[in-house]
Amino acid sequence: MVEEQRVADCVLVVEDSRAVAGWLAGRIEDALGLRALVAGSRAAAREWLHTHAERISAAVLDLDLPDAPHGEVAGDLVERQIPSVVLTATIEDDLRDQLVAAGVCDYVLKDAPDAIDSVLRTLHRIHRNHDIGVLVVDDSRSARAYLVHLLGRWGFCCYEAGDGEQALQQIDAETDTPIRLVLCDQNMPGMDGITLIRELRRRHTTQRLGIIGVSSHGSGLLSARLLKAGADDFLTRPFLEEELSVRVNQNVDLMELLREAREGARRDPLTGLHNRLYLDEIAEQLGETARRTQQPLGALVVDLDHFKSINDRLGHFGGDTVLKRVADQLRDTVRRADVLVRSGGEEFYILTLGIDTAGARTLGERIRNGIETLELVYEGETITTSASVGVAVLEGGSVEEALKAADLAMYEAKRQGRNRVAVLPETD
Numbered sequence: 001m002v003e004e005q006r007v008a009d010c011v012l013v014v015e016d017s018r019a020v021a022g023w024l025a026g027r028i029e030d031a032l033g034l035r036a037l038v039a040g041s042r043a044a045a046r047e048w049l050h051t052h053a054e055r056i057s058a059a060v061l062d063l064d065l066p067d068a069p070h071g072e073v074a075g076d077l078v079e080r081q082i083p084s085v086v087l088t089a090t091i092e093d094d095l096r097d098q099l100v101a102a103g104v105c106d107y108v109l110k111d112a113p114d115a116i117d118s119v120l121r122t123l124h125r126i127h128r129n130h131d132i133g134v135l136v137v138d139d140s141r142s143a144r145a146y147l148v149h150l151l152g153r154w155g156f157c158c159y160e161a162g163d164g165e166q167a168l169q170q171i172d173a174e175t176d177t178p179i180r181l182v183l184c185d186q187n188m189p190g191m192d193g194i195t196l197i198r199e200l201r202r203r204h205t206t207q208r209l210g211i212i213g214v215s216s217h218g219s220g221l222l223s224a225r226l227l228k229a230g231a232d233d234f235l236t237r238p239f240l241e242e243e244l245s246v247r248v249n250q251n252v253d254l255m256e257l258l259r260e261a262r263e264g265a266r267r268d269p270l271t272g273l274h275n276r277l278y279l280d281e282i283a284e285q286l287g288e289t290a291r292r293t294q295q296p297l298g299a300l301v302v303d304l305d306h307f308k309s310i311n312d313r314l315g316h317f318g319g320d321t322v323l324k325r326v327a328d329q330l331r332d333t334v335r336r337a338d339v340l341v342r343s344g345g346e347e348f349y350i351l352t353l354g355i356d357t358a359g360a361r362t363l364g365e366r367i368r369n370g371i372e373t374l375e376l377v378y379e380g381e382t383i384t385t386s387a388s389v390g391v392a393v394l395e396g397g398s399v400e401e402a403l404k405a406a407d408l409a410m411y412e413a414k415r416q417g418r419n420r421v422a423v424l425p426e427t428d
Contacts, residue, residue, distance in 0.1 A: 010035045010052060011123055012059040012082070014045045014073055016066060024060060024116070031120050034127065042068035042076065049080055057155065058126040059084045060119055061104070071102065078103035083126045083155045085119055100241050105153040125249050129155040132252060133179035136160050137167040137196065138214070139188045147183055147214075150244055156181075164191025168199065171209075179209070181252060184231070186215040186222065194229045201230025207258045210251040268342040270320055271327035279341045279349065283399040286339065286351060291396055295353045298360040299402035301390040301410040302330065302367060304346035305418040310383065318378045322385060329370045334363070349403060357393045357423060364389040364421040372419060386419035393423075 011034050015021035018040065025036035037052060039045035042065050048056070061084050063071035077084040086099055086107040099107050105126065108118045134156045136147045141162070148158040157177035161167040171179055182200060186193035197211055213226035216237040223234040232254070233247050266278035290297040304326065311319040323346065330348055334340050339351040355363070368389050376383035390410025394402045405424050413422035 010037050010055045010057065012037045012039065012045065012048055012052075012056050012077070014039045014042075014059060014065070015062045015087075016040045016064075017062075020062075024119070027116055027120065028060075028123065032124055032127065034123075041065055042073045045073055046076060049076060049082075053080050053082070056080075056082050057130060058082065058123050060123070061086050063088060071098065074099070074102045074104055078153075081152060083153055085122050085126075087115070087119070103153060105155075105245065125252075126155040128256075129252070130157065131177060132181065133157045133159055133175060133177040134181045134183065134248070135167060135170055135179045136183050137162075137164070137188070137193075138183075138185040139163055140185075143185065147244075150241055151183075151248065154245060154249065156248075163188055164196040164199075167196055171200065171204070180255060181210040181212070181248065183212050183214055183235075183248075186213060186226065194225055197226060197229040197231050206232065207255060207262055210255050212247060212251060271324055271342050273327050273331070273340055273342045273348070275341060276343060279339070279343075279351075279399075282339065286353075287398040290353055293353075296356060296393050296395050297397055297399070297402050298350075298352040298355040298363075298391070298393045299399070299406040300350040300352075300360065300364055300367070301343075301403065301406040302348040302350065302371075302387050303390075303410050303414070304371070305386045305388055305414075307346040307385075310385065314378055314381070314383070318383070321378050322376060322383060325374055325376055326371055326385070326387075329374055330367065333367055333370055349406075351399060351402070355393065357391075360391045360393050361421060361423055364391045364423075368419065368421055388413035388418050389421045391421060391423045 011028050013021050013025050013028070013036050015024065021038045021040065025038050028034060028036045034057070037048045037056070039048055059077045059082055061073055061077065063074065063086060065073060074084060074086065083105045086104050087110050088095065088107055089110050091107060091109060106122050108115050112118065134151050136144050136158060138144045139162055144160050148160060151158050159170055159179060161170050167182070184193045184196055193213055197213060200209060200211060211231045212233045212235060213231040214235045214237065215222060226234050232251055235244065235247060266274055268275045287297065307319065310322055327342065330340055334350055335352065341349040343349050368387055371385060371387045374385065376385065388410050390406040390408065390413055392402050392405030392409055394405065409422040409424040412424065413420045416422065
């Protein structure tokens, strides 16, 4: 089962003070890049819901409105399954219980020093969560439904599985919204939670999949066993709705930070292209794919000619300008499926599958010509540059062997006078 995901790019602000509503709307649009729809009454909010419900990703609500003094507007949003954040002047226990019962996803005190920042962070999480799949694994249908209901308040796309085998199948299946987090019950027939978590962690890293263990019979020993099996966190039933939301969102935040850090380490900061670390990580897989599918593996080494003289004449900032423009040119020239890497300095690698020698030579010429005809101007000075391109195509070879051959070909292009394409091994 999966809840339908809405495509949305608006936030509804329901506030009867025009000054507050305008200020809040401006902050939302500036900070999040989302359109803010403003309503000063329940009637106005209902009109926006009638015309724009499918575009509204979240709402910020004032509960005390002229035509709805008791928070009735919250029910209108929850009924439409639109995640809602309430701005409130106080949060007594009775009001907290009322808000939770109404189905709002969060509440923020108006007079808190960071109130607006808290609202913006919450809206950002909700908007982000529409692209995150969460799998709830529990043999109890009612327990699954309860968790799915709570997670839906935060905009997650929810999937369900009744046992461990179904969970593994769901994880492996292709879905429109990839599963990034699993909430896993411990007590299930057949495969218990610890066994499932251990298998999930064997298949997927922490950056790829977060796991939260859930049990009605919590103890220090059980939580330790779940964490040792590979879970990132643990919840004991019964839990407060706020506890679930905090744990889930914190785990999603952590995964995103880990992925961003990992991706940053695999990117060249100057050009935005992948770097040698990324190439080293995928080299074996790429070579294996070429052998398994019996496709030739093509490699191109592109080295800018006389680049040192550009640095000497224009300084490193000028040289960096050239490198960024050349990287953009290469990005526009290669296919989406090709691997494009800045190896270091003024050298770039391209790896491509399913291309013969003639096709690789043609690609090399296109690259060479594109670099030669680049219009480069730095601080009023026109810069001309060129590149020597080495090409190699191997049947059944490794990435390392292909790059070594292409590198030799690049030096042959240099030897022949630069600004040309050379191919190794040479063909008739």
